[in-house]
Amino acid sequence: KAGVTQTPRYLIKTRGQQVTLSCSPISGHRSVSWYQQTPGQGLQFLFEYFSETQRNKGNFPGRFSGRQFSNSRSEMNVSTLELGDSALYLCASNQGVNTEAFFGQGTRLTVV
C-alpha cells in the first residue's frame, strides 16, 4: 500500500500570496488531518476532515482553510501569507476514530 503522499515537498512563496498544499491519504483511509510544525510552536493541529466534512479545527486564523474531496484527498489553503507561516506542514491519515495516524513526509513552506 502506498503511504500518505504530500505535494509539493518544498515551496517558496512571497508575503501576501496564497498557497495550496495537497495530501493523498492511504487507500481506504477516510480521515485526513493537518498539522503545522515550527521550531517555536512545535506540532500544532490545524484541522481534520472525514468524509468531506471538517470534523475538528485547531486555533488558527481563518486564513487557514482546507477541504476534502470524495476520494478522500485533501487540500489546505493559506491566504495572505505571513513570514510566520513558514513551517513544515504535515498531513496524516487514519482509517477511522481510535486508529493510528500515518504521516506524510510534509511540505516545507518558506515565506519570504
Next chain:
Amino acid sequence: AQSVTQLDSQVPVFEEAPVELRCNYSSSVSVYLFWYVQYPNQGLQLLLKYLSGSTLVKGINGFEAEFNKSQTSFHLRKPSVHISDTAEYFCAVTETSGSRLTFGEGTQLTVNP
C-alpha cells in the same frame, strides 16, 4: 483538553548505552498514547502506541514504553541505542473518542560513537 510534557529537550548518549525519554500527560478524559520519531526532513513515523491492555508496550526498532496511569506518564526506553537512533522523538495523546493528536515539544536524541 489534553497536554503533553516531554521532560528533556535534548538527550545525548553513547552508542550501546540505555536511554529513557520521559513523557508526562494531562487529561480529564481517557486517552490513547503514542510515540513518534522524526528523522531530518521527514514526516513522523509511529514507534509504538498504547490503546489498552498491558501497560508495557513494545514497538519497532527495539523501543518499548510503559504506561503509568497513576503518574500519568508514558516513558520511552531502549536498552541499547545505535547511531541510527539519532532523531527527534515526540510523545502524543489523543482522546479515545477522537483522532486529534496533541504533541509534546519533542526530545532530540543524539547517539554518539
